[in-house]
Structure formats: C-alpha cells, structure tokens
Amino acid sequence: MIKPLLLWVGLLGLSPTLSAQTEPAARQAIGAATPYAAEFAAAYQQYPTVPRGVLEAVAYTQTHMRHISPNEPTSCTGMPLPSGVMGLFADGKGYFRENLRLVAKLSGIAEERIVEEPGSNIRAYAAAYAQLLEQLQLPADDVARHQPVLIALSELPLAPDEVNGFARGSHLYSVLSFLASPENQQRYRFPDYQLDLPAIFGANYRVLSAGSTEVSARGVQGGGQQFDPSGSTYSVVASTDYGPAITDLTTCNYSSRSGTAVTHYAIHTVQGTYAGCISWFKNCSAQVSAHYVVRSSDGQVTQMVTEANKAWHIGSENPYTIGTEHEGYVDDASWYTTAMYSSSAALARDIVGSGYGISGLRTFYGAATTGTFSTGGCVKIKGHQHYPNQTHTDPGVNWNWEKFYTLVNNAPTVSTLTAASGTVYDAGGAAGNYGDDVRQCQLIAPTGATSVSLTFSAFDLESGYDHLLVFNGSNNQAPLIGKYSGTTNPGTLTASSGKMFLEFRSDCATTRPGFAAAWSSTGGSTGCPTDSYESNGTLATAPAIGVNVNNVAYICPAGDVDWYKFTSSSTNNNLNITLTNVPVDYDMELYNAAGTLLYSSTQPGTTAESIVYNGAPAATYYVKVYGYNNNTSTSAYTLRVATQSVAWRAAGSALVAASSTAELERPAVKMTNPVAVGEQTWLTVTGYEGPAELGLRDTQGRPVGESTHAEFRAGQPLGYTLPTGLRPGIYLVRVQLDTHVQTLKLLVQ
CATH class of the missing domain: 2.60.120.290 (Spermadhesin, CUB domain)
Structure with missing residues (x-):
C-alpha cells in the first residue's frame, strides 16, 4: 500500500522561504546530451535538498522533458494542456488542481516566466519541491518518503474515490520507476536510491505494474487484484472486455449504443499523461471518455468504458467505434514507445477477435500525416484524424502506421x-x-x-x-x-x-x-534431387509413362511443372489417375491430345489427388502435376494411371467397379453467377444424379466455412447457400461428384 499521503488545508499559504545549502562538490553535472541538462544542473545547485534525478523523473513523466508551449495542439478529449518542461497546469477547467499557481507562490517566480521560459519552469518546480521538503521535515536522501511532495505538486485531484486514487498511484509509480531504473541512473547521473517498489506500493504494486487495467463501478482491477488506496483486503476481479486490462470504468461520460453495431476502432493521443487522462475521464463535467488508455513507459492498459457502451471520443462517429487514448503528445515521437505499440496492437488484436467483424487486414498502413483526411469506411482500424467530421489530428505524423499494421497482423502465412x-x-x-x-x-x-x-x-x-x-x-x-x-x-x-x-x-x-x-x-544451387523425367515442363515435352505402375518424381525447383502422357486402349478404357505421397499441396489435371482440359483434382494440403474418367476413348492423354501457389519440395510424389475394362465409381475414399452405362457419361456442372452476399447460387448438372459435396475456397485455395453435402436430382437446380459473414469478392466453388471434382469461379457482390 502507498504510504499515507500528508495533505493539509493551508498548503497554498506556505511561505516561499528557500533552502540555501551549497552543492556537494562530488556530484557530477548531468550529461550534455540530456534535454535541458544545464537548467536541471543549475536547479540542483541552487536547491541541493532536491534529490538528483527527481526533476528529470517528474519532467519525463509529465512531458518527456519537452517544453509545452501555449501553441501545442489541444487534446481531442478536451483535457487541459500543461505548461513547460515540468507540465504545470494554469487552467484545470474546474477539475485538475492548478499547480502552476502553487509552484509560483512557493518559488516566488512569476507565472508568466514559468510558462514561457524552460529554465524558470524547472527552477520554480525545484524551489517548490525544496520548500515542501523543509515544511514537512522530510529527509532529502529518502526519496521513498517524498510521495506527499510529489502529490502536492501534481495537478491530479485529491478526491478520495478509487479512480483518482489509482491515478495518483500511477503518477507516483511512473516517477519512482524512472528513479529505480539503472539505465536512467547512468544516463542522468543520479544515484541508486534503493527503491523497493513492491514494498513502497504494497498490494497495489501488482495493479500499478500490471500489463493492463480496467476501471468499473467496482473500482480498479489489474494483475488479478483490485486497487485499494485505503489498504483494505483486495478482491480478484476479471476484466469484462479486454482480459489483461485494469478495470477502472467511469461512472459517467458514456451512453448506450442504442443497437448500433461496432464496426471501427479509433487510435487517439491524449495530449497529456496517462494518470491525468484516467482522472479526467472520471470528471463528469468533462463530457468525454474513451474505452481504453495506454501508458507510454510500459504499455499498461486501463479500461474506462465497456465496449458494449458508447464512449464519447470521436463526436458523430461514437456510435460505431471503440476508442483508445495513448499517453503523450502528437508532436513528440518519444511517447510512442515499443512497449506502447506492442500493448496497443495486442489490444487491437483482441478487438479483431471479439466478433465485431473488424479485420486486422483493414488496419491503416499509409503514411503518417498532419491534418485530417477521411479514409472511408473500408479502413476499420485508424486514427482520429482519419474519420469524417473531425478537426483533431491525432495520432499525427509521429505514429508509425506500418509498424502498427505489422504488429496487429503478427502471424501471416x-x-x-x-x-x-x-x-x-x-x-x-x-x-x-x-x-x-x-x-x-x-x-x-x-x-x-x-x-x-x-x-x-x-x-x-x-x-x-x-x-x-x-x-x-x-x-x-x-x-x-x-x-x-x-x-x-x-x-x-x-x-x-x-x-x-x-x-x-x-x-x-x-x-x-x-x-x-x-x-x-x-551463389546457390537448386538443391533438387535427380528427376529422370526432366525436362518435362510442357505438354510437347511430356515423356510416356506406363499404366498400372507407380511413377516417382519431384516438383523442384519452385515453378516446376511436370507433364506425362499415356495411351488408353479400347478395352481398358476406364481411367483412374491418382497422385499420392503428396509432400505439400500439389494439384493434377487431365488433358486430351489437343491440349483441352478434361478433368482436374485440387484437394487442399497433402490430401491425395484423384481423377476418374470412365469410358475414355482410345487415345493419348496428358497428365499435368504442379504445385499449388508454386509449392515445391525435395520429397517425391507418386503418380499412377490405372485402367480396367469396367467403370470406376467412388464409394467413400475407395474406388470400385460399376457397370451402369449412365456412369460412363461425363457430368458437367453449371452455376448461376454472380450472386449477392447472403443469397444462394444455383447449380445444375447434366449426365449425373446422386450425392455431391460442395465447398467454398478463396482465391488462394483456402477453405471458407464448412463443406455441404447435397443430392443432385435430374432436371432440378440445387441451391447452395453461401457461408455467413462472407465478404464481396471472387471465390471458388468446389463440386465433388462420385466421378470427379469440378471447380467453378463465383463472383460475390
């Protein structure tokens, strides 16, 4: 648990008397590469009771050590902007504490100078910090006990509710985590204060350091625990939407979607801090919110509004969107950390997989820009600036959309x-x-x-x-x-x-x-085994193979195609061509001597291929074997042409002899085309009655939905209902009859 914070009524009336101790000679100046290094060094020299590193920790937490000017773009949330390197607030909009006024009073430096001059901004904060240390009689070298000073000088409300307690805890966690980092200690030349964060924050450490949190009417949950600023026993609560998120749902600033379906996801930038944003969304006068907030330093996620409800983050586009605010400022790329991108993309993947019909492939991946422009409804995951009817330009020119697209779609085939x-x-x-x-x-x-x-x-x-x-x-x-x-x-x-x-x-x-x-x-080699049939890459170069014998060969290198020819007699005129021991996805086709395609077999994956041609006229035929999508392998396949005097008939996975003359006909399937999404296509077949299996594939040959068993009747069209949720585009309908497989192209509009 955070140690009790010392809050007092008369804080604003403290005297601006300052300490006048001298700088210890052993302390080294901050490296010249550090932003405002000279200003920080001067402040520590003037106010030596302020521990080295504290000013940088606060400045990094608030602004990433950047001087925020009055010309900074305003936040799309309506949250007020701070001023200067230390992130001080002149206008809290009736909600945040206006700590600029307090710092000016404690330091004796005019507010105008604090706002306009980075050095005055840093020096004023240092003076106020030193003054409060003296007033509270806190030891200068025990940073863990300085929490009351850090809270007194922050803008966060002192309201006793759990959400604002969590916001204050998040602010302290960010500052102390900065100080506990060995990398920061080396870069900014400050000592290791031996900060034991789990001991400092107690049971709340798991919530504050969790990967994500959720805010709800029940409080704040994260890391399997509930945040408890009073130190009472925590309870284990699961998130309602995004499992890893800390729950801290706001009790206001949202409304019902009124039946409108979620179809899009919006990326925002706070123009402020994580803790400030969480607190602001609890301000019922703010009239603004987002579903999630992401922290820059480690990617922690806090949920503020359930996805089922409408958050108020993007004006007229609220009803159909889920929105996430990202800590930081659009003009400062340093806030967009690897941890933030990774965490935000994980959240986006969760939304993609939540049944809204939002495809990760619809993530914007164009150039990052300033200004606003609408991408249209086709792009589903995009920035605030990409929606219609907007004036805000976040996440702006520093957000890496290509990187985000790749992280959202992180498992391509x-x-x-x-x-x-x-x-x-x-x-x-x-x-x-x-x-x-x-x-x-x-x-x-x-x-x-x-x-x-x-x-x-x-x-x-x-x-x-x-x-x-x-x-x-x-x-x-x-x-x-x-x-x-x-x-x-x-x-x-x-x-x-x-x-x-x-x-x-x-x-x-x-x-x-x-x-x-x-x-x-x-510089390389094909690495392909010797194939005695090569070269046989065209119909004209096809070698002759015997019937009723196995022929072993390879599809290698990639792009290789194998052609073979054989002759059917007038007595053994029923053909069964099989392709077995298929190492990867290979397909097979049967042609006549004129080069006309007669039959094809395109089973998915390593399923064996089979073509049956009963009653084939005595002639020379050609078999083509090829890798689907240029598949190749150094493992062999087996091709066999079997002939017999009686017809072949498919029965399950086996082939048996049949004698009906009707079975010697060559069936032909036709299909109505195009068809609208959600409707049926109608199939008719000539020369065939009996069972069929219908399946849909995309243009890459991947199955779409489940296969359907059906029965063809003479003269009766067969209706095939397309799988639900199908998008417009080109598809392949695979019709498996007893005698062969036929594939038809279908346009879905």
Missing part, C-alpha cells in the same frame, strides 16, 4: 520458395484477378544464394489502395526495397542479402489483374 529460379504471382494466380482483403507473404530464399533478382513481366494493382512491399531479407522487418502500387512496372529488383520477402496487400474493394515476376539467384 508465409510461402517459402527455395529454388534457384521460378515465377511468383499475386493471389489471383497466373490468369485471375486477386481478391479483396488479401495479405499474401512469399519468401524467396534459394539455397545458398548470395543475391536474388526479381523481374516483373506484369504489374497492375489498384493505385493507392493495393500495394506490393518488397524487403531485402527474410521478413517484413528487413530493409524495405520498395512499396509499389498502380500500373508502373517496378522492373528488376535485387536483394543483396540472398533472400527477398514479398508482401502483397489489397483493400476491401476493386480488384485488378495483379503481378507476375520471375526470380533468379546467384
């Missing part, structure tokens, strides 16, 4: 291509347009390569909205080679590291043909 050369395409493949809301990551990492070159033969992305990012290394944290959009061909790009990472992103609307590019490498 990456396809690794290890061949010495090959071809890459966008998510739509060689012939189709890419889809909406795509994030496609490909790592070109040829074995032993010292450099990789990528030459584009086609490039057509929606300009300004869909982008290809290319990095010189193994991931998207490597140096950026370039970010490309529109129709200007990037030409040839080179990664000197021997690895090239491609990240393709599309937004929620307007698709284009995409890109195609061939890569080559130097």
Whole structure:
C-alpha cells in the first residue's frame, strides 16, 4: 500500500522561504546530451535538498522533458494542456488542481516566466519541491518518503474515490520507476536510491505494474487484484472486455449504443499523461471518455468504458467505434514507445477477435500525416484524424502506421520458395484477378544464394489502395526495397542479402489483374534431387509413362511443372489417375491430345489427388502435376494411371467397379453467377444424379466455412447457400461428384 499521503488545508499559504545549502562538490553535472541538462544542473545547485534525478523523473513523466508551449495542439478529449518542461497546469477547467499557481507562490517566480521560459519552469518546480521538503521535515536522501511532495505538486485531484486514487498511484509509480531504473541512473547521473517498489506500493504494486487495467463501478482491477488506496483486503476481479486490462470504468461520460453495431476502432493521443487522462475521464463535467488508455513507459492498459457502451471520443462517429487514448503528445515521437505499440496492437488484436467483424487486414498502413483526411469506411482500424467530421489530428505524423499494421497482423502465412529460379504471382494466380482483403507473404530464399533478382513481366494493382512491399531479407522487418502500387512496372529488383520477402496487400474493394515476376539467384544451387523425367515442363515435352505402375518424381525447383502422357486402349478404357505421397499441396489435371482440359483434382494440403474418367476413348492423354501457389519440395510424389475394362465409381475414399452405362457419361456442372452476399447460387448438372459435396475456397485455395453435402436430382437446380459473414469478392466453388471434382469461379457482390 502507498504510504499515507500528508495533505493539509493551508498548503497554498506556505511561505516561499528557500533552502540555501551549497552543492556537494562530488556530484557530477548531468550529461550534455540530456534535454535541458544545464537548467536541471543549475536547479540542483541552487536547491541541493532536491534529490538528483527527481526533476528529470517528474519532467519525463509529465512531458518527456519537452517544453509545452501555449501553441501545442489541444487534446481531442478536451483535457487541459500543461505548461513547460515540468507540465504545470494554469487552467484545470474546474477539475485538475492548478499547480502552476502553487509552484509560483512557493518559488516566488512569476507565472508568466514559468510558462514561457524552460529554465524558470524547472527552477520554480525545484524551489517548490525544496520548500515542501523543509515544511514537512522530510529527509532529502529518502526519496521513498517524498510521495506527499510529489502529490502536492501534481495537478491530479485529491478526491478520495478509487479512480483518482489509482491515478495518483500511477503518477507516483511512473516517477519512482524512472528513479529505480539503472539505465536512467547512468544516463542522468543520479544515484541508486534503493527503491523497493513492491514494498513502497504494497498490494497495489501488482495493479500499478500490471500489463493492463480496467476501471468499473467496482473500482480498479489489474494483475488479478483490485486497487485499494485505503489498504483494505483486495478482491480478484476479471476484466469484462479486454482480459489483461485494469478495470477502472467511469461512472459517467458514456451512453448506450442504442443497437448500433461496432464496426471501427479509433487510435487517439491524449495530449497529456496517462494518470491525468484516467482522472479526467472520471470528471463528469468533462463530457468525454474513451474505452481504453495506454501508458507510454510500459504499455499498461486501463479500461474506462465497456465496449458494449458508447464512449464519447470521436463526436458523430461514437456510435460505431471503440476508442483508445495513448499517453503523450502528437508532436513528440518519444511517447510512442515499443512497449506502447506492442500493448496497443495486442489490444487491437483482441478487438479483431471479439466478433465485431473488424479485420486486422483493414488496419491503416499509409503514411503518417498532419491534418485530417477521411479514409472511408473500408479502413476499420485508424486514427482520429482519419474519420469524417473531425478537426483533431491525432495520432499525427509521429505514429508509425506500418509498424502498427505489422504488429496487429503478427502471424501471416508465409510461402517459402527455395529454388534457384521460378515465377511468383499475386493471389489471383497466373490468369485471375486477386481478391479483396488479401495479405499474401512469399519468401524467396534459394539455397545458398548470395543475391536474388526479381523481374516483373506484369504489374497492375489498384493505385493507392493495393500495394506490393518488397524487403531485402527474410521478413517484413528487413530493409524495405520498395512499396509499389498502380500500373508502373517496378522492373528488376535485387536483394543483396540472398533472400527477398514479398508482401502483397489489397483493400476491401476493386480488384485488378495483379503481378507476375520471375526470380533468379546467384551463389546457390537448386538443391533438387535427380528427376529422370526432366525436362518435362510442357505438354510437347511430356515423356510416356506406363499404366498400372507407380511413377516417382519431384516438383523442384519452385515453378516446376511436370507433364506425362499415356495411351488408353479400347478395352481398358476406364481411367483412374491418382497422385499420392503428396509432400505439400500439389494439384493434377487431365488433358486430351489437343491440349483441352478434361478433368482436374485440387484437394487442399497433402490430401491425395484423384481423377476418374470412365469410358475414355482410345487415345493419348496428358497428365499435368504442379504445385499449388508454386509449392515445391525435395520429397517425391507418386503418380499412377490405372485402367480396367469396367467403370470406376467412388464409394467413400475407395474406388470400385460399376457397370451402369449412365456412369460412363461425363457430368458437367453449371452455376448461376454472380450472386449477392447472403443469397444462394444455383447449380445444375447434366449426365449425373446422386450425392455431391460442395465447398467454398478463396482465391488462394483456402477453405471458407464448412463443406455441404447435397443430392443432385435430374432436371432440378440445387441451391447452395453461401457461408455467413462472407465478404464481396471472387471465390471458388468446389463440386465433388462420385466421378470427379469440378471447380467453378463465383463472383460475390
């Protein structure tokens, strides 16, 4: 528990008499690189009872040691702005204590000078601090006992409620944590005061140091405990929305959403401190709030309003948004720490996974700017400045949106291509347009390569909205080679590291043909096993294979395609072509001698592929085996062409003989197209009656929703209801019949 704070009625009437002790010669000046180092050094010399480091700790907590001028942008929360390096308040808007007046009275320095001059601001605070130490008869070297002075000189209200108690505790925790840091002790040249923070804050230490907190009518919770400024037994309470958050829900400054669905998430900057913001949201006259507040130093999160309710943070856009305030100032990038980004992104991922339908891929990743501009409804996670009808410009030009996007979407699926050369395409493949809301990551990492070159033969992305990012290394944290959009061909790009990472992103609307590019490498080798059928990369070069025997080969390097040919007799004219021992996702197709596609099999993952063609005319046929999305492997696959005199029929996973002449027909499936979101598409089939399995895939071949079992009847269309929550775009409908699999392209509008 925090030691009892000494508060007194006559504080404002204290005499400005100051200590006149001299500076000990052994103490060293703060390093010249420290902001306002000379001013801090002069203040310590004039007021030696002020412990070294305290002024920097308060200044860092309040302003990150930056002189806040009257021209600073105002807060979108309406919270008043402080003044100077020490963050003193002249106007508390009837809520915060106006500590500028107190500091001026205790120091004898005019308020105007304190506001305008950084040196006067620091010196005045030091004078006030020394005066209070003397009045309270506190030992200068026992910083842990200086908590009453720190609170007396802060702007935070002295109200006895738990939230303001937590705000005051947060202020003390930030100041004392700064002083307890060995890194700060070395940088700012102050001694180790041996501060035992768990002992100083007692049971509340777990709440104050927790990763996140939540404010509610029940009090403040965090770290599995409830904050208790009075020292009573704490209780264990779970957060209602964001599990790690400390709960400190405000009792005012929010309202019902009145049935409006949450669809967006807003990023704000406080223009002030974490503790001040938490306290301000408890001020019922403020008429403002946000759902969460994030601390700069360690990323602690405090929840102020439940997500089910409407916080008052973004004016006309409140009903459909969740909002989070970030401690700091838009003009000072130092507040946007790694801890803050990581914590804020974890909170955003929690919101993405909470069933609101907010996709992490809809996070803004454009350039940080000053001013305001509306991105439109397509971008779901964005700054205050990106919403319509706004005047505030937070989080501003210093917020790293690309970094935040990467942290929110921190687990992408990456396809690794290890061949010495090959071809890459966008998510739509060689012939189709890419889809909406795509994030496609490909790592070109040829074995032993010292450099990789990528030459584009086609490039057509929606300009300004869909982008290809290319990095010189193994991931998207490597140096950026370039970010490309529109129709200007990037030409040839080179990664000197021997690895090239491609990240393709599309937004929620307007698709284009995409890109195609061939890569080559130097310094490495293919690393592919010997394949006796090579080269067989085209129909014209297909080698002959026998029937009813196993043929073992490899898809390697990436981009490799294997063609084979065989001949069907007039007696054994029922064909069953299987692809087994599939090491990665491979697909298979059957063609006639004219190059016309007859059948295809595109099972996902390492599922075996199978094509059945009953009653095949005696002729030469061609089988194509290829890696889905350029998949490759140094492990072998097995291709077998089986023929027999009676027809094959699928029964579960096995194939058995059948004799019905109807089964010798080649079924053909047709489908109504396009279809609106939430409606049905209708399928008809000729030459077939019986069971079917219907499944939906995205343009990258990934299943969307569960498969559906159905039954085709002669002359009757079959309705296929699309999975719920489907977004507009291009999809593939996979129809599994007893005889073969057919894949149809579907446009969902």
